[in-house]
Amino acid sequence: MIFDPFLFHPSTLLLIPAVILTFYAQTKISSAYGRYSKIKSSSGKTGADVARAILDENGLYDVKVEQVAGELSDHYDPRAQAVRLSSGVYGSTSIAALAVAAHETGHAVQHADGYVPLKIRSAFVPVASIGSQIGPVMIILAFFLPSMPFLLTLGIYAFAFAVFFQIVTLPVEFNASNRALVFLEGNGMISGREEVSGARKMLSAAALTYVAAALTAILTLLRFIMIARDR
Ligand SMILES: [Zn+2]
Numbered sequence: 471m472i473f474d475p476f477l478f479h480p481s482t483l484l485l486i487p488a489v490i491l492t493f494y495a496q497t498k499i500s501s502a503y504g505r506y507s508k509i510k511s512s513s514g515k516t517g518a519d520v521a522r523a524i525l526d527e528n529g530l531y532d533v534k535v536e537q538v539a540g541e542l543s544d545h546y547d548p549r550a551q552a553v554r555l556s557s558g559v560y561g562s563t564s565i566a567a568l569a570v571a572a573h574e575t576g577h578a579v580q581h582a583d584g585y586v587p588l589k590i591r592s593a594f595v596p597v598a599s600i601g602s603q604i605g606p607v608m609i610i611l612a613f614f615l616p617s618m619p620f621l622l623t624l625g626i627y628a629f630a631f632a633v634f635f636q637i638v639t640l641p642v643e644f645n646a647s648n649r650a651l652v653f654l655e656g657n658g659m660i661s662g663r664e665e666v667s668g669a670r671k672m673l674s675a676a677a678l679t680y681v682a683a684a685l686t687a688i689l690t691l692l693r694f695i696m697i698a699r700d701r
Pocket of ligand 1: 573574577643646
């Protein structure tokens with residue numbers, strides 16, 4: 471929360487592990503990216519080549535591979551049916567670029583496969599984004615309006631949707647990374663121990679950032695519940 475009226479409530483201590491894990495995950499991902507964006511893959515394939523090859527192998531000829539501005543802005547857009555890769559990934563032959571490209575394309579394959587956790591996640595996007603905004607606002611209001619304790623309860627229910635979203639994101643992300651590694655290795659896009667372990671390190675560091683986000687959401691919810699019980 472930007473403004474947290476309950477900052478000095480003892481429940482704030484609950485957030486410490488989340489802060490530590492978030493910091494650790496960010497250090498991991500930036501060091502993995504820093505290292506493996508400099509190591510070229512021996513296959514000479516670019517991020518765009520890898521994305522195209524995965525799509526074609528799965529019969530997804532209509533899904534486009536596009537370049538997008540920004541850094542780490544890589545994503546799959548299910549409405550536009552496009553895998554969008556940042557300029558640092560699109561034309562790069564680095565291990566980091568291939569790992570990111572294969573992971574994002576993994577989401578396109580999940581979409582085509584009707585992968586259930588992705589469907590659940592997509593269905594929850596609107597309600598989760600409303601919940602993550604409204605929940606904390608209600609908690610703040612509850613602080614100023616102690617005569618209206620239901621505000622805390624409502625805030626907790628709203629925020630719970632956001633927590634559920636973060637949790638269902640985990641299988642979606644892990645699965646996309648598994649698909650990425652199987653493809654990269656199986657099709658000789660990466661080869662040798664160093665390349666394979668580099669791609670694996672990149673993807674597991676990225677996965678850890680999602681674990682940190684989920685832990686933060688869960689502990690924040692527990693904290694709201696502790697605050698509500700106190701009142
Ligand atoms: Zn992903």
